[in-house]
Amino acid sequence: MFTYSLMAGVLFGLYFTLIGLGLNLVFGVMRIVNLAHGDFLMLGAFLAFWLFTLFAVNPVPAVAIAFVAFVIVGLPLYYLLVPRLLRAKDPEMLSFILFFGLSQVIEAVTTIAFGTSERSIPGDQLGRAIAAVAGVFVGHKVETGPVELLGQTFPAAWVASGIVSGFAVLLVYLYLYRTRLGYLTRAVMDNRDEAIATGIDVHRISAVAFGIGLGLAAAAGVFAPFMLGSITPAMGAEVTVTSFAVIVIGSLGNPLGTVLGGVIYGISYMFMQSYYSSWANLLPYVLLIAILLVRPSGLLGRRVRRA
Amino acid sequence: MIRLSVFAALLASITTAGARAADAPAEIKLGTLYASSGRYASISMPVHDGLKLWIDQKNAEGGVYVKAFDKKIPIKLVAYDDQSSTATAATLYNQLITQDKVDILVADSGSVLTSVAVPIARDHKMFLIDQTGTGANFFTADNPYVALMADPISSIWPKPLADFLTHDGPGLGIKRIAMLYATNDFTGTQATAVRKFIKESNSGVELVFDEGVPTETSNYTVLLNNIRASNPDAVLHLGYASNDIAFLRNVQDSGIKFKFLFSIYPGIETELLEKNVGNKALNYVFTYVTSMDIAYKNEFGMSLKEYSDAWHKKYADSHVEFGFNSIAGYTTGLVLEKGLATADSLEQLELRKAIFSLSGKLKTLDGTFELDANGGQIGELTPLGQFIAGEDDHLKLVTVWPHELANGKLVYPRP
Numbered sequence: 089m090f091t092y093s094l095m096a097g098v099l100f101g102l103y104f105t106l107i108g109l110g111l112n113l114v115f116g117v118m119r120i121v122n123l124a125h126g127d128f129l130m131l132g133a134f135l136a137f138w139l140f141t142l143f144a145v146n147p148v149p150a151v152a153i154a155f156v157a158f159v160i161v162g163l164p165l166y167y168l169l170v171p172r173l174l175r176a177k178d179p180e181m182l183s184f185i186l187f188f189g190l191s192q193v194i195e196a197v198t199t200i201a202f203g204t205s206e207r208s209i210p211g212d213q214l215g216r217a218i219a220a221v222a223g224v225f226v227g228h229k230v231e232t233g234p235v236e237l238l239g240q241t242f243p244a245a246w247v248a249s250g251i252v253s254g255f256a257v258l259l260v261y262l263y264l265y266r267t268r269l270g271y272l273t274r275a276v277m278d279n280r281d282e283a284i285a286t287g288i289d290v291h292r293i294s295a296v297a298f299g300i301g302l303g304l305a306a307a308a309g310v311f312a313p314f315m316l317g318s319i320t321p322a323m324g325a326e327v328t329v330t331s332f333a334v335i336v337i338g339s340l341g342n343p344l345g346t347v348l349g350g351v352i353y354g355i356s357y358m359f360m361q362s363y364y365s366s367w368a369n370l371l372p373y374v375l376l377i378a379i380l381l382v383r384p385s386g387l388l389g390r391r392v393r394r395a
Numbered sequence: 396m397i398r399l400s401v402f403a404a405l406l407a408s409i410t411t412a413g414a415r416a417a418d419a420p421a422e423i424k425l426g427t428l429y430a431s432s433g434r435y436a437s438i439s440m441p442v443h444d445g446l447k448l449w450i451d452q453k454n455a456e457g458g459v460y461v462k463a464f465d466k467k468i469p470i471k472l473v474a475y476d477d478q479s480s481t482a483t484a485a486t487l488y489n490q491l492i493t494q495d496k497v498d499i500l501v502a503d504s505g506s507v508l509t510s511v512a513v514p515i516a517r518d519h520k521m522f523l524i525d526q527t528g529t530g531a532n533f534f535t536a537d538n539p540y541v542a543l544m545a546d547p548i549s550s551i552w553p554k555p556l557a558d559f560l561t562h563d564g565p566g567l568g569i570k571r572i573a574m575l576y577a578t579n580d581f582t583g584t585q586a587t588a589v590r591k592f593i594k595e596s597n598s599g600v601e602l603v604f605d606e607g608v609p610t611e612t613s614n615y616t617v618l619l620n621n622i623r624a625s626n627p628d629a630v631l632h633l634g635y636a637s638n639d640i641a642f643l644r645n646v647q648d649s650g651i652k653f654k655f656l657f658s659i660y661p662g663i664e665t666e667l668l669e670k671n672v673g674n675k676a677l678n679y680v681f682t683y684v685t686s687m688d689i690a691y692k693n694e695f696g697m698s699l700k701e702y703s704d705a706w707h708k709k710y711a712d713s714h715v716e717f718g719f720n721s722i723a724g725y726t727t728g729l730v731l732e733k734g735l736a737t738a739d740s741l742e743q744l745e746l747r748k749a750i751f752s753l754s755g756k757l758k759t760l761d762g763t764f765e766l767d768a769n770g771g772q773i774g775e776l777t778p779l780g781q782f783i784a785g786e787d788d789h790l791k792l793v794t795v796w797p798h799e800l801a802n803g804k805l806v807y808p809r810p
Contacts, residue, residue, distance in 0.1 A: 089621055096617045195432060203714020204436030206640050208671040211648040234650040243616060243648035314648070317613040317641025318671050322432040322479070326611070358617045361608070365618065366578055369609040 092240050093358040099246040101354020103308070103315050106253035107327060108334040108346040109260060110304030116277045116341035117297040118170060120183035124191040126327030128158060128302045131194065132309025133319040134202060140209045147209060148217040151252060151310045158306035162299030170298065171291060191324060198321035206318035214314055215244035245314030252311070253350075256304060260343050263300070273297055277341065333372035337379050339386030348387055419464035422471040423735070425450070426497030428487050428508065433479025434611065435505050437636050437667060440715045442504035442526050445724020447472065448709055449732070459732055463740045473497055477508060485511040492519045498741050499524060501727065504720060505635070506530040506549070506580035507610065516540050522743040522750075525770075526727045527720065530580025531588075534769035540743065541770050542750055544730045545723035545761055548771035549584035552683065553633075555779045556657060557592030559796035560629060561600050567807050569655060573604035573627035575618060575634075575642075582633035582659070583607065589631065603627055610635060615645040622653075629655035636660045640671045647676040654808030657681040662688070662780060662792060664718040674790050677782045679809040681795075684780035685719040686761045688792045689800075694758040696729040702760055726761040733757055781805050 111125045122128075132154040139145035139153065169186060176182045215232040222230040235247045264270040272293050276283045284290050313319050316327075330353070338349030353375065360368040379386060429443035430436045450470045453459045458467035473495050477484035484503060488511065491497050500516055501524040502509040509528020516523035523541040525533065529549040533541055560569060572593065576586040586607070593600055604625040608618065612634075619642075622630055630653040632642050639660040646656065661668045662682035669677065690699060697705060702725055706717050715721075730750060738749035750766075755774065757764040765774025779796040783806060793803030 089624055092620045093617050096620075100614070199432055204431055204440050205667055205714060205716060206437055206637055206671050208640065208644065210673055211644050211676075215648075234648065241650060243645065245648060246616070314644075315614065317644060318637060320432075320436065320637075322434070322436065361617045362621055366607045366609065369611050 089362055091238075093362045094355060095237065095240050096242065096246070097355030097358035098351055099242060099250045099354070100315070100358060101351035102250040102253040102347075103246075103311060103350075104331065104334050104353050105347045105350030106249065106256050106304065106308040106311075108331040108338070108350055109256060109343055110301035110308075111328075111331050112335040112338070112341065112343045112346045113260065113297055113304070114301035115335070116343060117273060117294050118174070119180055119280070119341070120170065120173060121180065121187065121332075122301065123184060123187035123328055124194060124324070125187075125301075125305050125331060126324035126329075127191045127194040127198075128305040128324075129309040129312060129327050130198065130319060130321060130324045132158060132306025133312040133323075134198060134207070134309075134321075135306065136310040137207050137209055137313065137319065140213065146217050147213050147310050147314075148248070151307045154306040154310050155303040157303075159299040159303040162302035163295050165302070166295040166298040167291070170294065191328070195321050195324060202321060204320065204322070206320055208313045208318045211243070211245065211314060214248045214311075218244045218248055243314070245311060249311040249315055252307070256307065257344070257347055260300075260304075264343070269293065269296060330372045333376040336386055337375055339388040342386065342388050345386055345388035352387075419461070419466055419468055420498075422469050423459065423461065423499065423741075424471050424473055424495065424497040425499045425501060425731075426473040426491035426495055427501035428475050428477045428484055428491075428503040428512075430479040430503060430508065431476045434637060435479040435503075435508055435635070437664070437716075438527070438720050439479070439504040439508065441664075441718055441720035442724035442727075443474070444710060444713070444715055445706070445721040445726075446501065446526070446728055447724075448706060449725050449728025451709075452705075453728070453732065459735055461735045461738075461741070463735075463738055463745075477503055479508070481507060481511045484508050485515065488512045488515045492516075492521055499731065499746070502526055502528055504528075504723070506533075506584075509533065510580050513538070513541055520743060522747045524727060524731065527723045528580070529584070529772075531584045531771065532580065534767070534771040536769055538769070539747060542747065542766055543770060543772035544764075545726040545775075546772060547775045547777055548767070548773060549581055550588045550771075551773060552659075552777050553585045553589045554592065555777060555796050556631070556681075556683075557589050557596070559779050561593060561596035561598040563796070564600055564629070565598055569628040569807070570600055571603045571625070571627045572600060572629050572631065573622045573625050574602055574606075574631045575604070575615075575622065576607050576632070577610040577612065577634040577638050578607040579610045579635075581635070582610075585633050585659075589633075610638065612638060613641045615642045616649055619645055619649050619651055623651055627653070629653070630657070632656070632658040634659065636664050636667060639668065643668070643672045643676050643680070647672070652809055655681065656809065657779075659683060661782060662719070664716060664720065665790075665792070666716040666718055669790070670716075674784060674788055677790055678784045679781060679806055681779060681781045681805075682792070683777040684792060684794050684800075685777065686722055686775070687719050688780065688794075689762070689776070689778070691760055691762045692758065693760045695733065696725070696759050699760045722761055726759050726764075729759050730757065730764055776800075 136150040219230040219232040234241045334349040338345030430439035458469040475487040500521045502512040506528045513533045517540045525543045527546040531550040576582045639658045734750040754766040763774035780792045782790045795805040
């Protein structure tokens with residue numbers, strides 16, 4: 089029970105890393121809190137549902153489609169909303185209000201389009217994709233179904249989301265530390281005013297980061313029907329709260345701290361489910377309060393926030 | 396002399412009826428809440444749509460007959476969206492009573508959103524028309540201001556299930572039961588009832604796993620592993636629709652095959668569960684058999700077939716699935732219709748008296764409407780059924796308990 093909970097916690101935490109990654113990137117670059125983050129995840133989930141239902145597109149390619157589509161959506165949305173917000177006296181606080189409003193609009197429009205009932209994608213779809221990829225590596229057909237890891241069996245979706253999450257973290261890392269755009273992004277994260285003074289096109293950098301943030305949320309959304317049971321237009325708010333807890337645990341503004349925050353959340357959640365199941369859903373809030381009291385800057389503190 | 400007396404009495408009754416009709420309000424205000432979003436939307440919207448269907452039908456006929464005024468009066472629906480939030484619901488119930496001054500107060504669907512209405516209605520001395528809030532603690536001897544219309548009270552829902560497990564279970568080899576439930580009034584009460592029934596049976600059946608989880612739980616993988624570790628012969632999952640969807644999907648995705656698996660909503664919102672979980676995962680699952688699958692002989696209102704046709708015609712473009720909850724909303728309307736046709740006034744306790752007087756006599760597409768002394772619904776049945784796929788993969792819900800209602804043989808253990 090202990091080993092299973094631990095391993096499940098790591099996999100579950102990796103999924104929440106993927107969820108929190110985009111939120112933290114946006115905060116790190118723009119110092120604004122995207123309270124509609126969970127709603128963009130929900131939209132990604134409905135995009136995957138729609139692609140599967142209408143065109144039988146497997147969720148794995150849907151991850152790439154959702155990511156690209158929402159990066160494209162994010163760019164104009166940034167220019168529509170954020171520059172005006174940043175001109176305000178207290179953009180951080182105003183961002184709460186603006187994105188809360190956006191969250192409500194997204195939820196309402198999605199409810200009109202899809203209704204209120206739960207929607208899902210068949211659970212074996214991710215298993216099929218994993219089996220197909222594994223079949224290429226081992227050279228023979230691999231059976232679909234749950235995946236065995238270190239003697240423990242997990243749903244294929246958990247493994248798939250863990251892999252994609254790890255891949256996403258790697259890409260964000262490479263973007264931030266190995267590309268010119270990434271260097272500029274880190275410069276903006278470190279000090280926005282100095283970045284402007286040195287001639288960096290801060291809005292272009294921020295727009296790209298905003299787009300990537302939404303893209304990551306949408307990519308995480310593709311796994312939501314598998315990791316969160318089902319999807320509904322109202323799921324966004326709860327996801328936002330949990331992902332906010334995850335990034336605060338790791339460190340606000342530090343995308344890589346999200347990995348730590350996600351894994352700590354995942355492991356704690358699974359142990360709570362195993363040993364104190366009735367109290368499991370209090371965990372994000374308890375962790376949030378504990379971190380804010382003990383180490384307000386998050387576990388990874390200022391080091392990477394100052395990049 | 397006798398003729399004169401009869402004439403005088405007749406004249407008096409005509410005059411009174413005329414005066415009553417003249418005093419009649421232009422409309423009956425029916426206040427209710429619904430959840431168009433959030434966790435309970437999928438159980439709230441079908442109930443609300445069912446109630447609306449009844450209201451629209453009555454208004455198309457010129458209104459509902461109100462005995463107190465001896466005429467048909469149109470119903471004005473005052474409905475607010477509580478978005479599945481109990482805090483919002485509490486505010487809106489108060490608004491319906493104090494600001495809108497509704498004549499009839501109808502609760503939102505489900506125990507969670509009804510739980511806040513019960514004390515508010517009681518404080519304001521409003522008789523709460525509880526549609527599907529089945530928590531047993533809502534109905535107490537000291538509260539005359541609530542009655543359950545369309546679902547059995549939670550404490551009797553699992554009686555057939557527990558009876559099956561304790562009577563036929565040991566013979567089939569079912570001795571170890573695992574129970575996982577969501578900690579809310581609806582399923583928490585059912586869990587308590589299961590524990591009680593098993594304990595009182597002295598059948599040798601024991602609960603080897605008994606855990607509660609928050610209603611918001613959406614991932615059960617670790618819990619399933621823990622249940623499997625307890626080596627149960629039967630697994631009972633008691634939760635709302637979203638819980639059942641997540642639980643049954645996780646069972647399938649984890650590759651676990653429990654010998655006996657029971658959950659509530661496959662029998663209640665079959666269409667929704669089939670869409671989300673799939674026929675393969677529902678095959679051999681045990682559930683409650685509701686009025687969706689029991690063809691009750693209705694003596695009032697539409698039959699199941701007529702109602703289903705009317706629903707699908709009215710809500711053809713809707714995203715709301717037809718199920719037991721949509722029947723519940725319509726049943727609420729039918730009980731109200733009979734109640735208004737019986738009550739001598741629109742006073743709240745008179746309405747209560749009228750509705751209680753229907754107990755055991757009103758038979759609708761939802762079965763017999765019967766209340767206990769405290770307002771809990773006890774007339775409707777919840778037999779135990781099992782989904783079994785035919786050759787065309789189409790699922791059929793077979794009633795397996797009680798024996799007198801059984802229409803097929805159960806499959807145990809699950810292949």
